Amino acid sequence: MTMMTRVEDNIPAAHTGVIAKEETAFELIGSEQDIDTSVFGRPGATVTGFKPGHFRVPQIKAYYHFPADLLEDFCAFWEVNDGGEGFLLFGDAGVGKTSFAEQFAARINAPFYEVVGDRDRVLDDWICTIHMTNDGAKPVLGPLALAVKFGGILCINEGDKLRPAARHGLHSILEGMPLVIPQLGNKGVIRPHPYFRLVMTGNSGGYGDQSGMYQDSNRFDLATLDRFVKRRLDYLPANIEEQVILQAYEEFPEELAPMVVKLANKVREQFRNGTWACTFSQRAVLRFVRWIIIHADKKDATGTHCGLARALDLALTEGLDEDVRKAIHEHAKDVFGNWWTLGAANV
Incomplete structure (x- = not known):
């Protein structure tokens, strides 16, 4: 037909x-x-x-x-x-x-x-x-x-x-x-x-x-x-979501993909528990990655790398209740370790 x-x-x-x-x-x-x-x-x-x-x-x-x-x-x-x-x-x-x-x-x-x-x-x-x-x-x-x-x-x-x-x-x-x-x-x-x-x-x-x-x-x-x-439909398994990130942005440092997903899953968990009033959608994950790449060399007034923090604000946390925003950023610091202040360009 x-x-x-x-x-x-x-x-x-x-x-x-x-x-x-x-x-x-x-x-x-x-x-x-x-x-x-x-x-x-x-x-x-x-x-x-x-x-x-x-x-x-x-x-x-x-x-x-x-x-x-x-x-x-x-x-x-x-x-x-x-x-x-x-x-x-x-x-x-x-x-x-x-x-x-x-x-x-x-x-x-x-x-x-x-x-x-x-x-x-x-x-x-x-x-x-x-x-x-x-x-x-x-x-x-x-x-x-x-x-x-x-x-x-x-x-x-x-x-x-x-x-x-x-x-x-x-x-x-x-x-x-x-x-x-x-x-x-x-x-x-x-x-x-x-x-x-x-x-x-x-x-x-x-x-x-x-x-x-x-x-x-x-x-x-x-x-x-x-x-x-x-x-x-649920969020992707961690290993699949990491693959999606690297397929979407081939230039993104492979070492950072698991950290991004770990942070996203933490936010999702807290959202489901009713602790935080936001979730990390798959769209927001890719937005976060894109802004990490854009701000790979970003530094604040003291010369400290702040690209990941800026990217996180742009992708998710800007405009949230300040206590929630700080909690997410503190968790991000733990997840990314030295890269939080060294910058993605130095991976």
Whole structure:
């Protein structure tokens, strides 16, 4: 079955304003093709993907690591979704939930649409909005409608913060029912593309916050829970995270990578214990590394190297409660030892 589609062929002439200009400018979604799973760093099989070129395909981050079990489950979810299900990916802040879905899409050349859930969100915001133009009011499809119509992954970040009414609106779409857009009258019926997939991320598994750290997470009702595959994602094992650092920044001193990860895991531990009000996300780890490289020769007014301290502030601790900031810096001094004052350039 070909996925080759001309965008404008699917839009009634009276409603050519329904899709933003950048959507119509890219005429071909692309056709199906088998993608070797070596693109995930795990050769030996294939997964359905698309020809490259769609502007909504994310940029590949070559250093990204795909957890094997989660990748296996997600590939199965992508390939066969007869059950009309979404995929709920949950875990602590900063474990890389959105990055997993984004990088999966990047490897198979699938369009990726990202939205953020919040208590004030209504589903119509993601379906169709009215834009004023020189020719008058025109309806414009939102990310949900575009993903349903043309295929790809719609990722709802912080989905456990949505109100029940917004989540309930997704039920019929997940089950394969047409998406009806009243603004388009009798032309506003969109049937889900065979490769439309809905991913939701959150800090809880849909059963509410049981840790006390994410009190703004809502509990899902049973009807919503029954429509999602649920998988937990955790921080990377230390040795894998060290490899990610060195792949992302080849010039970074190898001796420092274990120290960075050790510090990050200490902060994460204290966050989970409720001691410190911050965590060290994988994104922040790479930001810390980048600023260590930038400030490798940084010295303070006394001539003492302060590059690591400056990098830590820029990556994480600036703006924190001062007692927490000092505690993290004191722990960093213990972890990095002499390098804290000698500077990364002297490793």
